Amino acid sequence: MEFNHDVExxxxxxxxxxxxxxxxxxxxGIGCDATNYEAVKKIYELKQRAAAKSxxxxxADERDIIQHVAGTDLSVFDYLDTVQKPTxxxxxxxxxxxxxxxxxxxxxxxxxxxxDFCRHLIKRFRKPIVSTSANISGEPTxxxxxxxxxxxxxxxxYVVEYRQDDETIAAPSAVVRWDxxxxxxxxx
Numbered sequence: 001m002e003f004n005h006d007v008e009x010x011x012x013x014x015x016x017x018x019x020x021x022x023x024x025x026x027x028x029g030i031g032c033d034a035t036n037y038e039a040v041k042k043i044y045e046l047k048q049r050a051a052a053k054s055x056x057x058x059x060a061d062e063r064d065i066i067q068h069v070a071g072t073d074l075s076v077f078d079y080l081d082t083v084q085k086p087t088x089x090x091x092x093x094x095x096x097x098x099x100x101x102x103x104x105x106x107x108x109x110x111x112x113x114x115x116d117f118c119r120h121l122i123k124r125f126r127k128p129i130v131s132t133s134a135n136i137s138g139e140p141t142x143x144x145x146x147x148x149x150x151x152x153x154x155x156x157x158y159v160v161e162y163r164q165d166d167e168t169i170a171a172p173s174a175v176v177r178w179d180x181x182x183x184x185x186x187x188x
Contacts, residue, residue, distance in 0.1 A: 003117050003162040010121055010158060014129070018157030019043060021134055021148070024058065025086045025115035027141055027170045028148055029131035030156060031058075037098040043130060044100070046155050049137040054103040056088050056173075057110045058131045060122040065110060068128060070095050076178050086111060086173040090186065097128065111173055117162055133172065143169045 010020050017039040020031045030046065032039035034057045044051055059065060062080075066072050070093035080087065094101075094108035102108055111131070113119055122129055133141040134148045142148045145164045153159055175187040 003120070003160075006117070006160045006162045007121050007124055010160065011124055013158040014039075014125055014127075016157075017042075019046065019155070020158045020160065021153060021156045022117070022121070022160040023115070023145070023163040023166070024118050024131050025111075025113045026173045027143060028134045028145055029058075030134050030152070031129045031131050033125075034097050034101055034128035034130045037100055040098045040100050040130060043132060046152070047132060047135070047137050049132075051100060052104065053137070054101060054107075054109060055130050055132040057097065057101065057108060057128045058113050058118055058122060059110055059128050060113065060119045062112060064128070065091070065112070068096050068108065068110065069093055073178065073180050075181055079178070079183070080112065083174065085171075086113070088173045088175045090175065090177040092179065101130065107177075109175065117160070141172060143171070 013020055014033050017036050019042055022029055022031055030043055032043055062077050069091040088109050088111040090107050090109045092107050134152050135141055144167055177184040177186060
């Protein structure tokens, strides 16, 4: 595959607690091992983001949700089958993730990715990966690689080469809170 080299380099960095800059199914993200407290802390510091403002976790498969959400309401998967755009779900009862990634109320935002690069990376890593927009908090979200500042590019341990020349304008995912079948739209 055209991104095998990138996957290998990302795995090295993630396993050492480092940060990657990578394309997702939505916007480019800054990522790290979602189970590594120190790695998550590095992202908060880089983004100058308040620790109370939690970040999104990416998973490759529905069955991975069950490992990271206590008492998963399985009807959420029926809902996800109906959505048209990438959708991040806020679940209650986060488990097996870095403490500084879980919101104060015990919730966590998770998106199951369908994009090939991310799915391969997550499956090979065998752990969830953080994904937060590649910008300093409060600044506009870059819509493609070209819009990412040099500061961000130089502040991570590895920048994925795959899709750097893709000029498609990307948008962040939809975000909904899931509470036993009750849906609250946070970001359409």
